[in-house]
Amino acid sequence: MSLSETKAPEVKGPATYLVEAAVAICVIILGCVVIYGSRELGAGWTSEGPGSGYFPFYIGLIMAISGAGILFQAFFSRKGKNTAVFVDGEQIKRVLSVLIPAGIYVFAVEFIGLYVASFLYITLFMVILGKFSWVKSFIAAFCVNALFFMMFEVWFKVPLYKGELDLLSFLGY
Amino acid sequence: MDELNSLFQGFAVVLTPMNLLLMVVGIVLGVLIGVLPGLGGANGVAILLPLTFTMTPTSAIIMLSCIYWGALFGGAITSILFNIPGEPWSVATTFDGYPMAQQGRAGEALTAAFTSSFIGAFVAVVMITFMAPLVAKFALQFGPPEFFAVYLLTFCSFVGMGKGSPFKILASMTIGFALASVGMDTVTGQLRLTFGWLELMRGFDFLIAVIGLFGIGEILLSMEEGLAFSGKQAKIDSKIVLATWKKLPKYWMTSIRSSLVGIWMGITPGGATPASFMSYGLAKKMSKTGNKFGTGEIEGVIAPETAAHAAGTSALLPMLALGIPGSPTAAVLLGGLLIWGLQPGPLLFTEQKDFVWGLIASMYLGNLVGLVVVLTTVPLFASILRIPFSIIAPVIIVICAIGAYTVHNAMLDIWFMLLFGIVGYLFKKLDYPIAPLVLALVLGDKAEDAFRQSMLISQGDVSVMFSNYLVGSITALALVLLFWPLISKVLNKIRPPKKDEFEAERPVD
Numbered sequence: 001m002s003l004s005e006t007k008a009p010e011v012k013g014p015a016t017y018l019v020e021a022a023v024a025i026c027v028i029i030l031g032c033v034v035i036y037g038s039r040e041l042g043a044g045w046t047s048e049g050p051g052s053g054y055f056p057f058y059i060g061l062i063m064a065i066s067g068a069g070i071l072f073q074a075f076f077s078r079k080g081k082n083t084a085v086f087v088d089g090e091q092i093k094r095v096l097s098v099l100i101p102a103g104i105y106v107f108a109v110e111f112i113g114l115y116v117a118s119f120l121y122i123t124l125f126m127v128i129l130g131k132f133s134w135v136k137s138f139i140a141a142f143c144v145n146a147l148f149f150m151m152f153e154v155w156f157k158v159p160l161y162k163g164e165l166d167l168l169s170f171l172g173y
Numbered sequence: 174m175d176e177l178n179s180l181f182q183g184f185a186v187v188l189t190p191m192n193l194l195l196m197v198v199g200i201v202l203g204v205l206i207g208v209l210p211g212l213g214g215a216n217g218v219a220i221l222l223p224l225t226f227t228m229t230p231t232s233a234i235i236m237l238s239c240i241y242w243g244a245l246f247g248g249a250i251t252s253i254l255f256n257i258p259g260e261p262w263s264v265a266t267t268f269d270g271y272p273m274a275q276q277g278r279a280g281e282a283l284t285a286a287f288t289s290s291f292i293g294a295f296v297a298v299v300m301i302t303f304m305a306p307l308v309a310k311f312a313l314q315f316g317p318p319e320f321f322a323v324y325l326l327t328f329c330s331f332v333g334m335g336k337g338s339p340f341k342i343l344a345s346m347t348i349g350f351a352l353a354s355v356g357m358d359t360v361t362g363q364l365r366l367t368f369g370w371l372e373l374m375r376g377f378d379f380l381i382a383v384i385g386l387f388g389i390g391e392i393l394l395s396m397e398e399g400l401a402f403s404g405k406q407a408k409i410d411s412k413i414v415l416a417t418w419k420k421l422p423k424y425w426m427t428s429i430r431s432s433l434v435g436i437w438m439g440i441t442p443g444g445a446t447p448a449s450f451m452s453y454g455l456a457k458k459m460s461k462t463g464n465k466f467g468t469g470e471i472e473g474v475i476a477p478e479t480a481a482h483a484a485g486t487s488a489l490l491p492m493l494a495l496g497i498p499g500s501p502t503a504a505v506l507l508g509g510l511l512i513w514g515l516q517p518g519p520l521l522f523t524e525q526k527d528f529v530w531g532l533i534a535s536m537y538l539g540n541l542v543g544l545v546v547v548l549t550t551v552p553l554f555a556s557i558l559r560i561p562f563s564i565i566a567p568v569i570i571v572i573c574a575i576g577a578y579t580v581h582n583a584m585l586d587i588w589f590m591l592l593f594g595i596v597g598y599l600f601k602k603l604d605y606p607i608a609p610l611v612l613a614l615v616l617g618d619k620a621e622d623a624f625r626q627s628m629l630i631s632q633g634d635v636s637v638m639f640s641n642y643l644v645g646s647i648t649a650l651a652l653v654l655l656f657w658p659l660i661s662k663v664l665n666k667i668r669p670p671k672k673d674e675f676e677a678e679r680p681v682d
Contacts, residue, residue, distance in 0.1 A: 020603055027344045034351045037366040049629040052363045055621045056354045063347035069340035086602065091397045098396045099595070102389070102570050106587050114578065118571040122564075130563025144568055148575065156224045161578055 013085040013092070017074045020082065024071035031064030097129060113163030119145045176303055183530030187538060192235050196535065199236040200543045201550075203243015208251055208554045212569060213260055214244035214485075215501040215611070216387040219380045220576030222509050230513040231528050235535040237509060238489075241502055242294070242536075242543045245485050247554065249286040249478060250547075254279060254555050261680045262445040262481040265453040268678075269466060269473030276469055280413040283551055285471050286478045288421060289428060291544045293479035296432040297439065297486035298536045301493070305522070305533070308494035312519035317626035318637050322647035324620040325638075326654070327497055330441050331609045333654030336679055341605045349610040352377040353617020360625060372585050379614040380580045383505060385590040386607050388573040390597020392566055409551050417471075424475050427456050431476045435483025440491060442499045442612060445484035450679050452480030486536065493529060494519060497616065501608050504615040 038053030038060060045051065075081065087095070101121065108117040119141050126137035152158045162168060186192075206217030218237050225233035248263040253270035266286060273282035315323070328346055335342045355366045356376025367373040421428075431452040438444035438451065456476035457466045466473045488499030489506070496517035498504035510517045515525055522529055547554075577590040600607055613620075631637035639645040653660070 016603075019599075023599055023603060027348070030348065030351070034366065037368065041363060041365055045633055048361070050625050050633070052358045052361050052365055054628075055624055056351060056366065059347050059350045059354070062343055063351065066340040066343040066347065070338065070344060073338055073340065087397065091399075094399055095393050095397050095598070098393060098566060098570075099591075101567075102591060102594075105570070106574065106591060109574065109587065110584055114571075114575060118574075122567045122571065125567040126563055130561060132563070140564060144571070148571075151224075152575070152579075157227060158223055158579055160575060161582070161584065 013088040016082040016084050016086045019086045020074040021071055024067050024074060027067030027070065028064050031060045031062075031067055034060030034063060036060075101125060109161060109163065111163050112165055112167055114160045115145050115149060116163065116167050118148070176306055179306075179526065179530045180302055180534060182526070183532075183534030184538075186231060186527050186531040187235060187534045192232055192535075193538075193542075195232055195236040196239045196539055196542050197546065199239025200243040200246075200539065200546045203240035203245075203543075204247040204250070204547060204550070204554055205243075205557065206240065207244035207247020207260070208557055209565060209569065212572070213248075213387055213391070214241050215505055216384045216573070216576075217244055218502055218505045218509075219383040220388075220572060222380060222505065222512070223576070223579035225509065226512065230510070230515055230525075231531040233509065233513060234506070234528065234532050235539070237506060238532060238535060239539045239543070241485075241506070242539045243546075244502075245294075245482055246287060246290060246543050246547045249290065250283065250551060250554055251558065253282045253286060253474070255558060258680075262449045262477075262484070264446070264678060264680055265449040265477035266474060266481075268453065268477075269468070269470050272467070272469035273471070273474065278469065280409045281417050281471065282469075282474050283409060284414050284417040284548065285421065285474045287544055287547050288418065289431075289475040289479040290482040291540050292428050293432050293435055293482035293484075294486045294536070294540045296429075297436050297483040298533065298540070300436055300487060301490050301536070302533055305490050305494045305529075308490065309519040309522040312495050315519070317623045317630065318640065318644045319647065321620065321623035321627050322638060322644045322651065323495060323497060324616060324623060326647055326651040327442050327491075327616070328609065328613065328620075329651040329655040331606070331612075333657035334441065334444070334447060335606055335609075336447075337604050337606065339658040341603075342609055345600065345605050345607065346609040346613045349382075349613025350617045350620075352382070353379075353614045354621065359618055359622060372583075375581060375583070377589065377614065378580050378586065379508060379611060380505065381577050381586045381589050382593050382614055383501065383611055384573050384576050385593025386597035386600070386611070387501075388569065388576075389590060389594025390601055390607075392569055393594060393598040394601055395562070396566065409548060414548060420471065421475070424472050427460070427472055427476050428479050430455060430459075431479035432483045435480035436487045438480075439484030439487035440499060442488075442608070445481050445488065445500065446680065448484040449477035449481040453477045489536075492517070493521065493532070496521075496619070498612065501611045504612050508615060 034056055038056040041053030041056075042051035043053040043057035045054075101124070105117055105121040108120065122141035122144060123137045126132040126140060127134060130137075132140075152160050202221065203214075203217065206212040207214065212220075218240050221240060222237065225236060228236070244260070248258065248260040249266055249270070252258045252263040252266040253274050256267050256271040258264040258267055270282045270286060273279065331346065332339050332342050351366070353376070356364070356374055358365050364374060434452045434455065435445075435448045438448035453473065453476050456472055457463045460466070460470075460472050462470055462472070485500065485502075488503045490499070492498040492503040492507050496507065496519075498507045507517050515521065515528065573590060574587050577586045578584070580586060597607060627637050631640075637644075638648045
């Protein structure tokens with residue numbers, strides 16, 4: 001990292017080494033969960049050879065150790081701590097503006113099915129985030145979904161999830 | 174000359190109108206996937222895999238492998254015109270490709286890139302044609318310890334050849350193994366690591382992981398950068414193509430050298446990216462105009478593209494001959510084999526002759542068709558990148574959701590895909606490699622079976638891994654690679670290393 005970069009205008013956000021440490025701790029926890037789970041299963045030698053937990057036990061062990069290694073490197077690396085900002089406010093806003101609607105979309109799929117939910121999702125995404133006009137978004141979303149419908153239901157005969165309220169049942173697929 | 178006979182039989186299998194049509198469809202879809210942000214070779218193939226469930230295995234593999242070639246070609250378009258490497262191994266192509274586009278020589282750069290991709294792939298396919306049957310024959314003698322040693326070698330070479338913290342590579346790999354062991358234990362039938370959650374009985378499918386990690390993760394990353402593509406115009410007409418082709422024979426040495434580098438590095442896992450960088454570095458060192466590299470030298474496009482494609486193609490050799498994929502995309506293709514009811518491994522060559530030779534024949538034809546398709550349709554594909562991101566992003570998320578759903582017709586999988594997307598985003602930002610996770614998830618069960626069988630043979634004695642010369646030398650090589658980060662540190666103390674000038678640019682694969 002050059003000097004000019006560190007002096008760049010103040011951007012607020014978590015430092016990279018903190019995020020690094022947080023992820024490393026998650027890896028350690030996951031490793032411990034795996035170790036615990038495989039010990040429950042029997043990580044030792046049974047009458048029929050290695051038990052179900054034999055292999056995962058060592059996997060969990062290596063995972064926990066490498067997590068500890070990453071944690072150590074995050075704080076005591078030879079290059080020093082990486083204090084660069086991981087994501088600034090503007091960036092995280094942009095990421096969340098995709099992630100949160102995607103979550104809502106998946107939630108909606110459970111009820112109204114893939115096609116209807118995708119249609120609404122693409123339309124709203126284009127209108128709200130892309131600042132397109134309603135008509136344009138409507139047409140684009142309809143075309144995309146009509147194409148998918150033809151491709152999956154008609155041509156390749158792979159039925160997709162229609163949801164608990166099957167709004168497209170009138171199509172007969 | 175058994176191989177040639179079989180190969181011609183393979184051509185006979187492939188050359189039906191239906192298969193040729195699937196080939197063209199596959200190439201076009203592949204280039205599209207390679208050009209669109211968020212859809213690369215691996216997750217493109219993963220998403221389209223369910224479409225092939227109703228086809229015969231041979232038609233299915235022809236279409237899917239053509240998607241792969243298409244994606245490889247497509248990566249070059251974005252690197253040259255937009256300075257955005259579509260895949261990690263196209264990073265080196267941007268060094269000279271983008272400057273050429275800036276000087277208005279985009280057509281020349283694209284022609285050179287496509288043609289050398291074709292040459293690299295061609296040389297690698299010739300190698301596969303003759304080597305794969307030999308390797309498969311040799312591997313027929315393998316028992317469980319040998320197979321486990323080869324698995325070990327595969328995973329250790331990620332540590333030995335990867336860039337970045339070895340702990341991160343190990344963490345990524347073990348997460349893959351742990352996810353693979355969730356669900357029904359294949360040996361004892363016990364439920365493992367489900368913690369009482371019945372929906373987890375199915376386990377984690379690697380296709381879901383691939384779609385989430387590569388697709389959703391990539392979208393989140395592109396979104397963070399606030400995408401505004403500013404591309405160069407590309408016009409390719411037959412005049413430019415012919416003029417460029419006239420220039421290419423001059424660089425035959427570079428092509429051969431790069432193909433060899435690509436083949437050598439491609440057989441080992443995760444080799445395409447280092448291969449393209451190594452080949453670029455070698456070309457720079459050996460070329461007469463080496464000091465002009467980086468300013469738009471055609472040789473600087475030829476070298477990395479040839480190597481990347483040779484590597485991408487030869488990654489299929491271990492997949493075919495041993496059932497061990499060399500790259501995430503090869504892993505997805507391997508997953509396809511299992512779904513179509515074929516057992517990957519050395520027996521494939523004796524039991525499924527039509528399938529194997531059909532695939533190899535389709536590699537020759539697919540690359541030829543691909544070359545023609547991309548040369549004629551580049552402007553069309555380049556215009557796709559000018560579609561605003563606010564249309565592309567939701568459509569890609571919808572495609573990913575559909576892909577994730579169709580794998581098992583399970584809603585829970587779409588949630589997992591989203592979760593994997595967040596993991597993929599964090600991993601990419603923190604330089605965790607993703608390929609080891611995917612490969613471990615695919616191979617986890619098989620590696621574990623091989624391990625448990627070897628342990629049963631030896632009654633828990635680890636020294637079975639050194640019981641004969643073959644298994645001993647593979648294991649020893651694996652261990653050397655595993656501890657390579659430490660060994661190289663010691664070596665550096667004794668003899669100061671030459672500086673790797675592309676160290677900073679090379680992405681973590």
